[in-house]
Amino acid sequence: MAIQFYYHYLSPPSCVVWMVLKELGVEFEEKIIDLFQDEQKGDKYAEVNRRKQIPALRDGDMTLTESRSMAIYLCSKFEPADKKDKLYPRDFLEQTKFHELMMRDVDNYQTMLKYLNIDLVLEGKATSLVDGFLPKCEKILQEYDAILAKNEYIFGGHLTFLDYACAHTISTLKMSGYRGWDKYTNLKRWKQTLSKLPYFGQCVEDSAKTNADMYTLVLEKGLEAGFTEFLARK
Known part of the structure; x- marks a missing residue:
């Protein structure tokens, strides 16, 4: 199952993760959360992130709700080991x-x-x-x-x-x-x-x-x- 990314383009933390996904070429299912309709505050989204904040990322049984942890996770999982200049250092x-x-x-x-x-x-x-x-x-x-x-x-x-x-x-x-x-x-x-x-x-x-x-x-x-x-x- 593809990664599910819950975000909105006006959320800076969302956009940081969005750029990591784009730079690494990771396929993902786009889940736009409408901030103008307070969709992030609804019970449905609370099933994804009980803090009712965006972004959130699901990869199988893994759910992350903090943008920097998402970026580290994506880089650690998808960035090639032999890539010289990495988005996230390994040392x-x-x-x-x-x-x-x-x-x-x-x-x-x-x-x-x-x-x-x-x-x-x-x-x-x-x-x-x-x-x-x-x-x-x-x-x-x-x-x-x-x-x-x-x-x-x-x-x-x-x-x-x-x-x-x-x-x-x-x-x-x-x-x-x-x-x-x-x-x-x-x-x-x-x-x-x-x-x-x-x-x-x-x-x-x-x-x-x-x-x-x-x-x-x-x-x-x-x-x-x-x-x-x-x-x-x-």
Whole structure:
């Protein structure tokens, strides 16, 4: 039975796994969970993921509900052993370094969401960003830019799924209308490199633009009116 992948294209964690599947050429059964209909909160999906969050991945009797564990699982199972530049390292010490950066990116992503005030905005309880988090977000951009000053990619000198995760973390800031990108020349070069991947536009750039459009409408017009106009434009 084919792998079943439960996701939505506007979910950054979903898109990280989606890109791993595409890069590895793994066949999978697509299960789109409609976030706009709150399908992820329903009893049917709870049978897949009792946490009622996306993404989720099923492979036979194995069910995973955390995007990074899915990426590691897919790479470990499907990436050829003789492949030189792997999406996920096999050496123990390299894995340790990789995991450290991966966990750092989890923190960075949460900082971006705090700046966007995402939970309260999408609950209709706030209509503004939390400006105090902007310096922390810029520090994150500086951190990634410094890494990329020494390497073409985020880890190991070649493409890994950490590039996918970090690309989504950084793209999340676009929802705020941030305009200071020109200061980060290494980030710009890296994004240009990633943009050559055949799936990058669909999985990162299109997703980031759509999320930004939706978020801007909700900020400007409130939750109900903003979502109504956003859905009418789709």
